[in-house]
Amino acid sequence: METIALAEVAAVLADPSRAAMCLALLDGRAWTIGELAATARIAVSTASEHVTRLVDAGFVERLKQGRHAYVRIADPRVAELIEHLAQHADRRAPTGLRSSVRVRKLEFARTCYDHLAGRLGVALRTGMVARGLVDTGAGLTLTGRGREVLTGLGVELGVRERRPLLRDCLDWTERREHLGGGAPAALLARALAAGWVERGHQPRAIRVLPAAAEPFGALGVDLDTLEEPAF
Amino acid sequence: METIALAEVAAVLADPSRAAMCLALLDGRAWTIGELAATARIAVSTASEHVTRLVDAGFVERLKQGRHAYVRIADPRVAELIEHLAQHADRRAPTGLRSSVRVRKLEFARTCYDHLAGRLGVALRTGMVARGLVDTGAGLTLTGRGREVLTGLGVELGVRERRPLLRDCLDWTERREHLGGGAPAALLARALAAGWVERGHQPRAIRVLPAAAEPFGALGVDLDTLEEPAF
DNA sequence: CGCACGTTTCGGCGGCGGCCGAACGATCCG
DNA sequence: CGGATCGTTCGGCCGCCGCCGAAACGTGCG
Numbered sequence: 001m002e003t004i005a006l007a008e009v010a011a012v013l014a015d016p017s018r019a020a021m022c023l024a025l026l027d028g029r030a031w032t033i034g035e036l037a038a039t040a041r042i043a044v045s046t047a048s049e050h051v052t053r054l055v056d057a058g059f060v061e062r063l064k065q066g067r068h069a070y071v072r073i074a075d076p077r078v079a080e081l082i083e084h085l086a087q088h089a090d091r092r093a094p095t096g097l098r099s100s101v102r103v104r105k106l107e108f109a110r111t112c113y114d115h116l117a118g119r120l121g122v123a124l125r126t127g128m129v130a131r132g133l134v135d136t137g138a139g140l141t142l143t144g145r146g147r148e149v150l151t152g153l154g155v156e157l158g159v160r161e162r163r164p165l166l167r168d169c170l171d172w173t174e175r176r177e178h179l180g181g182g183a184p185a186a187l188l189a190r191a192l193a194a195g196w197v198e199r200g201h202q203p204r205a206i207r208v209l210p211a212a213a214e215p216f217g218a219l220g221v222d223l224d225t226l227e228e229p230a231f
Numbered sequence: 232m233e234t235i236a237l238a239e240v241a242a243v244l245a246d247p248s249r250a251a252m253c254l255a256l257l258d259g260r261a262w263t264i265g266e267l268a269a270t271a272r273i274a275v276s277t278a279s280e281h282v283t284r285l286v287d288a289g290f291v292e293r294l295k296q297g298r299h300a301y302v303r304i305a306d307p308r309v310a311e312l313i314e315h316l317a318q319h320a321d322r323r324a325p326t327g328l329r330s331s332v333r334v335r336k337l338e339f340a341r342t343c344y345d346h347l348a349g350r351l352g353v354a355l356r357t358g359m360v361a362r363g364l365v366d367t368g369a370g371l372t373l374t375g376r377g378r379e380v381l382t383g384l385g386v387e388l389g390v391r392e393r394r395p396l397l398r399d400c401l402d403w404t405e406r407r408e409h410l411g412g413g414a415p416a417a418l419l420a421r422a423l424a425a426g427w428v429e430r431g432h433q434p435r436a437i438r439v440l441p442a443a444a445e446p447f448g449a450l451g452v453d454l455d456t457l458e459e460p461a462f
Numbered sequence: 463c464g465c466a467c468g469t470t471t472c473g474g475c476g477g478c479g480g481c482c483g484a485a486c487g488a489t490c491c492g
Numbered sequence: 493c494g495g496a497t498c499g500t501t502c503g504g505c506c507g508c509c510g511c512c513g514a515a516a517c518g519t520g521c522g
Binding site for chain 4: 263276278279280295298300
């Protein structure tokens with residue numbers, strides 16, 4: 001039976017420690033075993049075993065480099081799968097309110113695997129929809145104008161990507177949807193390369209630089225009104 | 232931590248019996264507990280317990296009707312999630328060749344949750360792409376002509392659906408992709424209503440009727456050349 | 463060349479959860 | 493109203509798997 005394959009792959013994510021590690025890895029970067037052990041609050045030995053299982057399942061890959069072993073998500077499709085699963089989990093969460101300072105600091109702008117999330121990510125979705133760059137009629141589609149504007153900003157929309165250009169993404173700290181998919185990934189890459197934003201010290205943190213005002217304005221995001229928390 | 236929510240939802244699918252039940256339910260219809268127990272080869276009592284867990288997790292819903300309890304997938308999004316997961320499982324399966332007669336009979340035409348699969352499903356994808364009704368540039372999109380043709384056939388494309396109109400779907404018996412998403416779901420509904428196809432006796436079986444020739448021809452599928460197995 | 467640090471392997475412990483059969487409950491039918 | 497059929501609940505058994513600390517391994521650095 002093929003059916004056991006499904007159970008096997010689900011079982012890999014079914015452990016709290018492994019789940020925590022995968023969620024951490026959604027920042028798209030490579031973590032060491034030690035770091036992963038720390039965030040999951042387990043012994044390194046245990047973390048190492050978990051990584052082995054994740055590798056066998058094709059979720060992550062191990063990169064040996066000197067005496068360190070780096071671990072990262074194997075494939076964008078894996079990231080989407082994890083997000084998809086997390087999204088369902090989120091949907092039926094009684095959910096207490098989020099609290100920690102660490103999370104608060106990440107609320108404004110951060111990455112979600114390979115695209116922007118946080119309030120900035122949410123604003124991007126709202127802005128692009130308001131300007132008619134994205135259509136929400138059935139699923140999400142990039143309009144002709146949307147394509148023009150992104151291209152004008154130097155964002156390279158890979159034509160041969162397998163995943164859709166746009167999808168709704170609801171990551172695990174933010175309650176509202178932001179934009180995932182190929183186009184937002186390309187946008188983040190462009191934003192980093194062009195110095196509109198840069199990575200902060202915390203894993204998923206993003207700092208917005210002055211140069212971001214113009215390009216993000218073109219996407220319907222007014223950074224000035226966004227900068228300060230609403231409350 | 233929210234992270235445990237991910238593990239919890241994964242844990243629900245992490246059991247072989249529950250996975251088998253979910254896969255069976257992907258035919259989109261309501262099954263009784265007894266039937267589910269039989270396909271999963273477990274005692275009814277155990278199956279009942281599993282259904283309870285699946286309900287609590289929001290994957291399926293229980294419909295009491297007389298002395299029977301029917302179970303079905305709660306939501307198209309759940310079906311997509313399961314398919315997504317199964318797809319990843321499939322991707323890294325050493326995979327023996329499929330054999331059983333039962334599967335062979337379903338190869339030609341069957342449903343995959345709420346849309347067409349099997350060789351017919353695959354041909355539909357190929358045909359619509361060949362006719363320029365579907366564009367595969369980046370992700371999958373329905374072209375203007377595609378929309379016209381479907382509408383002309385009486386297929387109602389719900390504008391307010393949340394899921395995308397088209398997505399690639401690779402179900403667990405077929406190796407090649409077929410079309411999933413809102414549009415193919417609407418197409419199947421129309422095909423059943425209009426008498427182009429009808430449901431067979433096996434759970435996922437679909438029988439193609441003569442009236443199908445014309446509408447499917449418009450979608451680039453030549454049923455005559457497809458009818459007989461290639462080997 | 464040896465120590466230190468990061469990682470992996472091993473052995474053993476403990477708990478969770480899936481499994482069944484039996485008893486109970488509910489519903490339909492004669 | 494009784495017997496048949498389906499489902500659910502309960503109790504108890506068993507195996508799997510996540511956990512840790514200790515020890516082995518390998519790489520870089522002094």
